[in-house]
Amino acid sequence: MPRQITAFSNTLVKRVRSLRDKKHRRREGLFIAEGLRILTEAREAGFLPEMLFFATGTRHALLDTLIGEIEAAGGDVIETSADILHKMSGKDNPQTVLGVYPALDTSLARLDRSAAGLWIVAQSLRDPGNLGTILRTGDATGAGGLILIDDCVDPFSVEAVRASMGALFTQRIATAPWADFLSWLRGGPGELIGTSLKAREDYQAPRYAPPAFLLVGNEAQGLPSAYEAECDRLVKIPMLGKADSLNAAVATAVIAYEIVNQWRRAA
């Protein structure tokens, strides 16, 4: 049976609320995901929250399924008010369901590159919305996951989880410094495809082969030259107007779809 929390000052409410900060996520080894849709995606991918909060009055068959599985797994199910959920999530239009999940393993060593033909690699990505959007694109293009290089924004931030629309749970996520990534990459098959404004090759020119590692750089700076130099291929998306670049998540998607479209045609 769900227990109830009705006070803003409750210790657990404060603890969950603190998970909006990276420091606390790290310390507690927990992160937040919101919304029945995302929590259901997570459940279908094999992830159950340690704690589930739902607003009094929320009724949905998917919520019943979720509650049943969480209770069977020994998790904590808590009924509370919409106001308290708002306080925990900090969102203007809070979802009526919120889950607290154990941190995912993001070690590169555990990534199995043979699990997918396409992998997305992002370097010093700063915007959580872009990160989540790239995860969502990774899912849609059948990528295996997202490898985060250097000082990227935390993929477990509330904003990134939201923007991923559940793809955080269907995509493998790894984090690594550049040197460690390169060493891992070169320990097996795979082509590193960098996107660069300086590239001469149009992104539609190459015939891409799996496993393809699509590398995108920081939103403002793009890839460092030294990183570009390590790429097996540098490609550019044609810019037909005045602008010299696309949004990072958009550029990632345009090239990722080109890669998988080639494979769809060949299949």
Add this chain to the structure above:
Amino acid sequence: MPRQITAFSNTLVKRVRSLRDKKHRRREGLFIAEGLRILTEAREAGFLPEMLFFATGTRHALLDTLIGEIEAAGGDVIETSADILHKMSGKDNPQTVLGVYPALDTSLARLDRSAAGLWIVAQSLRDPGNLGTILRTGDATGAGGLILIDDCVDPFSVEAVRASMGALFTQRIATAPWADFLSWLRGGPGELIGTSLKAREDYQAPRYAPPAFLLVGNEAQGLPSAYEAECDRLVKIPMLGKADSLNAAVATAVIAYEIVNQWRRAA
């Protein structure tokens, strides 16, 4: 010669700050754009601000050019502090240059469809970041502009202008209710291409012809069925994972690049 403002309480500072609200933008017929890069894009596209604010100590040849042209046009150039610029823009890392522009004409009647092969049409788009990103994609794909249908977020919001990276000034922007848009569209040549999860046709299957009007729906709901029924074509992007949709700006870009890639190959 630039004049100086040094007090937070200055009437002009408060007036500019108020332009972060749509209500005040409407009333004043003004909007804000920030950053030397975006202001330079605007200048190159023929748009000068009525007022330019810059932080004391900012030095750049492009700023000198901007100041010269604004003063020649009778505009107001104001030197101030980084703190006051922060107060006006509300951004954590404020740009050191801020322009206040007269509102742009967004009437559909003035749009010349023959000016470009591709036009993007967005319906009830709610996220200013998505709107700005779509403008940036429109510029990159050589689109003529963005037509905003029904109750979209304000394209002149600070967030949308920022995300557009200057494309707000290179793309034509029109706003119209659906019925007015349809009537205008059918008064000339052009194919209306809707993106829909329910579509049967893969987005790579058709041969697109200019002028192409690419219609994307609201982030959460997609297009209303009645709007889909008016489309000449409904296409879908293949979803190869668990997710059933892409971010709206990403989906727009993937299809827009398919359209212009077909035209690049034919050229």
